[in-house]
Every structure is written in structure tokens, then in C-alpha cells.
Amino acid sequence: MATGMSRSKKSQQDQKIITVEPTQRNAAHTRARILGAAETEFADHGFDGVSVRQIALRADVPVALINYHFGSKEGLYRAIFEMRAPMIVDQRVAGLRLAEMEPERERKVEMIVKAVLVPNLHMRSTEKSSNYARILAREVSDPKSLERKVIEEYLDPIAYKVMDALQRAMPDRSIEEINWGYQAMLGVMVYTMADMGRISRLSGGRCDPEDEIATANHLVAIMKAALLHARVPTPIQDE
Amino acid sequence: MATGMSRSKKSQQDQKIITVEPTQRNAAHTRARILGAAETEFADHGFDGVSVRQIALRADVPVALINYHFGSKEGLYRAIFEMRAPMIVDQRVAGLRLAEMEPERERKVEMIVKAVLVPNLHMRSTEKSSNYARILAREVSDPKSLERKVIEEYLDPIAYKVMDALQRAMPDRSIEEINWGYQAMLGVMVYTMADMGRISRLSGGRCDPEDEIATANHLVAIMKAALLHARVPTPIQDE
DNA sequence: GCGATATTTGAACAAGTTGACAAGAGTTTT
């Protein structure tokens, strides 16, 4: 754990002799450090906005190590999702399980909304994983994500579960209403997660996504109201 | 206008003599063609995902022309916003003006929602400018947009106008509620505009952002309900 | 027609890109 400021080799001359900590060997630790650096860089600049060199520089490892451990730049990118996605999926599933037990309709919908929003909003305000939140937000608006298939692979299953829960909570709604409701929820969440200060700027500092509690309160209220009270004018035509 | 398939110089041998249309000169036309190509490419791959050469190739002009006309890659990018932004801002302003005249509260909120959503949703389904919709969606989730200041410059003013209108329509709401409501509206809109098929995929084809009318009906209903019925549990603490 | 100006062109630039390699260093197994 306490391996913070060793491996300062490039910054000093060629005094290979003194090596207080002789270039520690620990593949898992190295992988983790690269992943951490990659998360930060990808979040800040996007997949195409960073070079593996920048990531290697931040992780303080030679470039070649990235290809050794992750195969390619995209391999590294996918590894981030493999690491983080289960975390929030599990939290949502757990939240849905709780909602399932709630008998009262309004309360049930609110719990479903919370099950979806809260894990991500919490992640966004957690320093360690806030970067992943921004990567995720970017990924959904990136056409290349289709090629990468990373959203489809990791996030589609939980999406179906959420919509099933919504449908059971509100059986009177059409499939279209359920779907658009879910998409709206995602949109609000993703937009908030990706925010880089515009919300705070526009509100004169009154609204701050960093304030996890207040943000969750507002967004949950908004989406609960949206799901419970929205009816489309003409749900007639189907095909 | 009918300058489609001339300038085929590279694809053929060095028969400079025949030049049916001897390399037409028209700065405005050239600029427009570069802008069009850039819009498509930026929408598909993002600012960092495209090279100026790809854009030049699509526009079928030499690379150097891009720098000549737009100064730099970023200059070209900004030129897209300078061309498109006024278009949708004007539409929103007009919509707000109509809403202002409506006396009834619920109807007024609905008209404000429509004033915000409809211009963009329409743009998204218009082939010519659907690319700009995707660029816009990407820009709001790109941290570099802060450097570029393009959102702030072109879109913040209209945001304030919308929030003012909302506040006047619902004077009982707190500033936080108005702000989060507006942000939610934007989030839903942007997410839908940026969609690359996930909505259709998840809904089994039942929801399609290309279907402008149905999409607008659902999203307007959702945001109208959200704005009219959402109340935060604890709007007590302020500072 | 002539000259000034605006536009277009291909080539070149320096800087940075990715992925690959052989060789080295550390750890584990024999």
C-alpha cells in the first residue's frame, strides 16, 4: 500500500546502484496504478483526447507496460468498465430488490428512481470514482461506443430490470411510456454526472452536483413526478 | 449549386488539360462545403476523434484550405456553432414569447417546455442539421468545452431566459427547484439528441428519436409533469 | 488588358502517435 513516492528513476540520473526500493515488482499494483491514471485522463480528455503516453506519464510507468498489461489502448479503456460497472450494477439490483417489497405505488416508484439515481450520484461525488462517472457520461454520447459495445455489454441488462420494475409498479402505462420514462431518468442522471460546472454557473452556485444529498433530493423528486404524472396526449396509434 | 462531381483531379491521371470546370473559385461555397464535412465528421467522431485531413478528404479539398478559411481546427469547430446556434436560439425565444402570453399556469409551463425541446428535437430529425445536434450533445459532456467556451457564449443567455419564464410561471418554486428543473429538461433533451440507437434497442424499436412527433409528445409530457408536480422533501436549508 | 487581391494547391514541417521488440531485472520453481 505505502508505495507512493518510490520509483523515481527518470527524474534522477543513472544511479541504479542506490535503488532504495529496487523497482518493486507487483503486477496487480502496477495494473491498478495504470487503471487509476487512465481513469483520470480518459475522464478529462476522452478516449481520443489522451495518448497512452500521457497515461503512462501520470502512472509513472514506461509506455510499454500499458500494452503489456492491457494489450492496447482500447483494452485499457475496457478494463476500466470491467472494474467499475459491476459495482454500480450491484447497487442498483439491490435497490430494485428493496423497491419490489414496497406495496404502495407512489413509494414504490420513488424507490425505483432512487435505486437508479443514487448509486451514480454517489459515485459522482466520491473522489475516487467520480472520474468513472464522467467517462460513463461521455461514453453514452459517443457514437464509437457502438463499436466498443461496452454500454450494451455491461449496462443493458440492468436497464431491462429497471423497466420491468417500472412496468410492474405502473401496469397501466404503455411500453412506450415506460421506455421514455426510463430514458428520461438516464438522461437527467448522465447530464448531471457529466456536468463540468455549468449547473453551478447557471444557478449562481445554488445548485451543485457535488452536493450529493441535495442533488439526489431534487432529481428524485423530479423523476418521481415525471413517472407518476406524465401521460402522453395520444397513446392511441401503436403500429 | 450544381458543382457536385467536378474537381476529380486526384482520382484521375494528370490530364489537367480537359478540366471541364477549371477548378471553380468560390470562397463562400468552399467554406460551406468544408463546414458541412466538418459537421458530419465531428458528430461522428468528436473533436479529437477526427483529423483535419479526414475533414478535407470528405470535403474534397486540400488540407491547407481549412487553415486558410478557418485559421485552425478549433476555428473550424467554432464556426459550426456560429452558424447553427442562432438558429435554435431564435426558435426558443419565439416559443417563449408565445408562452408568455398564455394565462393558464399548466398550459404555460407546457409551452415553455415545448419552446425548449421542440426546436432541438426537430433539428435532430432533420437530416441536414442532425449532426449539429450530436455535436452539441457531445460538447456539453466534454470537459474541454470549458476551454472552448462555446456553450457559455452561445447557449447560456437563452438558458437564463427560460428559467426566468419558468420562475414567472411558477412563482411558488424555489430557485433551486427552477434550476434543477431546467437542468433535467436539458439532460433529457441532450440524451435523446445524442442517442445512437440505444433507445430504440432497449425498447425493441417502439421508441425512436427519429420519430419527431412521438418523441416530442412523450418528452414534453414527462417534463411538464416533472416541473408541475415535483416538490423537494426539504427545501428548508438555504445557506 | 493589367495589376492587385483573393483563393487554391501540393509539399514540407516539427511534434507527437501507437504498438513492437529485445534485453534486463525480479520472483518462483526446480
Place this chain on the structure above:
DNA sequence: AAAACTCTTGTCAACTTGTTCAAATATCGC
């Protein structure tokens, strides 16, 4: 201790990046 293994390293070649340049060509005012 020696061999086999995993992990690390600096360097390399091939290529792309955004931008600039001088020269060529077209357009317009006179």
C-alpha cells in the same frame, strides 16, 4: 544455485497530427 517464469524497461520504426510556406491560379477593380 540454476533454470524458468513474470514483469519491467528504453528504444525503435512507421505513421499521423495540425500548421505553415511558396508557388500557382482565378477573380475583380481599373
